[in-house]
Amino acid sequence: RITSKVAMPNYSRDNPSPRYREMEAIYQQMHIDGDTANAISADDTFDGRSLMPHIQVIGDSIAGSQSKTLLDYGCGKANAYARAKAKMPDGQIVQGLQAIWHLDEVRLYDPGFAPYRDYPTGTYDAVISTDVLEHITAEDMDWVVGEILGFARKFVFLNIACYPAKKILPNGENAHITQQSPGWWLDLVGGVKRPRFDHLTVFLVIEDRDRKRVFIEL
Numbered sequence: 559r560i561t562s563k564v565a566m567p568n569y570s571r572d573n574p575s576p577r578y579r580e581m582e583a584i585y586q587q588m589h590i591d592g593d594t595a596n597a598i599s600a601d602d603t604f605d606g607r608s609l610m611p612h613i614q615v616i617g618d619s620i621a622g623s624q625s626k627t628l629l630d631y632g633c634g635k636a637n638a639y640a641r642a643k644a645k646m647p648d649g650q651i652v653q654g655l656q657a658i659w660h661l662d663e664v665r666l667y668d669p670g671f672a673p674y675r676d677y678p679t680g681t682y683d684a685v686i687s688t689d690v691l692e693h694i695t696a697e698d699m700d701w702v703v704g705e706i707l708g709f710a711r712k713f714v715f716l717n718i719a720c721y722p723a724k725k726i727l728p729n730g731e732n733a734h735i736t737q738q739s740p741g742w743w744l745d746l747v748g749g750v751k752r753p754r755f756d757h758l759t760v761f762l763v764i765e766d767r768d769r770k771r772v773f774i775e776l
Contacts, residue, residue, distance in 0.1 A: 570701050577695040581735070584727055585670030585693075589635070595726050604634035604670065608689035608717070612763065613642060613655065616686055616715055619761060620659050623712045625683030627663040631706050632690030633674060636666045678709060685710040688717040691743075692734040699736065703750045713759040718743050721767045740764040740772050748776055 569575045574582075585604070592600035609630070620628070630636065644658045645651055656664045665682060666674045687706055694702050707714055720740060723733035743764055751760055760776040 567697075569698050571705060574701075575695055575697045578698045580729070581693070581695060581727075582669055584729060586672075587728070589671045593725055595728070596724070601635075604668075606634040606636040606638050608634075609636075609638045609686075610642070612686075612688055612715070612717055613638070613644075613658070615761075615763075616684075617659050619713055619715060620661065620684055623683065623759070625712050626661060627665075627682045628659070628661050628684040628686065629665045629667060629678055629682040629709050631667050631678075631685055631687040631709065632693075633666045633668045633671075635671055636668070636674065639664065639666070681709055681711050683710075683712045684715070685713075686715040688715075689719060691716065691718050692720070692723075692736050694736060696736045699746060700750060703747055704754075707751060707755045707758060707760070710755075710758050713761065715761045715763070716747065717763045717765070719765045721765065721769065740766055744774060744776075751776055 567573075567575070569578070588600075588603055590600055592598050592603045619625075630639075633639075639655045640653075642655050642658060643651055643653045652658050655661075663682075665678055667676075667678050668674045685706055691699070691703070706716070719734060720737060720743070721734070722737065725733035727733055727735075744762065747760060747762060751758065762772075762774040762776065764772045764774065766772060
């Protein structure tokens with residue numbers, strides 16, 4: 559959890575920190591302009607590719623929990639949802655994650671990308687968030703994690719990196735503005751989960767500084 563001898567302001571969705579608002583505006587602009595520092599086009603900036611390595615494990619969790627609705631929180635441009643392909647046991651090639659995962663509904667949310675900026679309503683069987691939390695300001699982490707868990711009925715899947723991103727933001731900061739150890743993330747997510755969200759299963763895939771993945775179930 560975020561701890562300090564100085565009392566932290568009670569930030570929330572309705573009252574985020576000034577840095578959160580700054581970062582939100584930066585991401586909104588980068589979705590339009592691209593990553594100009596690295597000469598990456600807008601189409602290829604935050605396009606949702608970080609979801610691709612986790613399609614199978616998320617699919618297994620969806621099947622195991624019999625989930626039928628899903629929210630992707632911080633989806634970016636979410637290109638994987640249309641582009642992903644999979645070969646079914648009968649040999650059929652299926653395109654699109656909604657079909658691959660056998661879902662009735664997929665909701666995409668990202669405050670930085672205009673087509674998916676509308677805030678979600680209701681709850682979903684599954685909520686996933688890949689390569690998102692390390693981009694969130696530390697002072698807002700408790701309420702953001704609580705918000706993510708609050709949208710879920712069955713399980714949450716979080717993928718978090720503990721190392722610097724390749725991207726440098728226009729304000730000079732590394733895009734991974736919150737870089738912490740796996741233990742720090744485990745304590746934070748576990749602290750938010752208990753006891754309000756004890757009914758949920760939370761899967762953490764934390765990538766340490768050496769790019770090794772640590773799989774944790776809470």
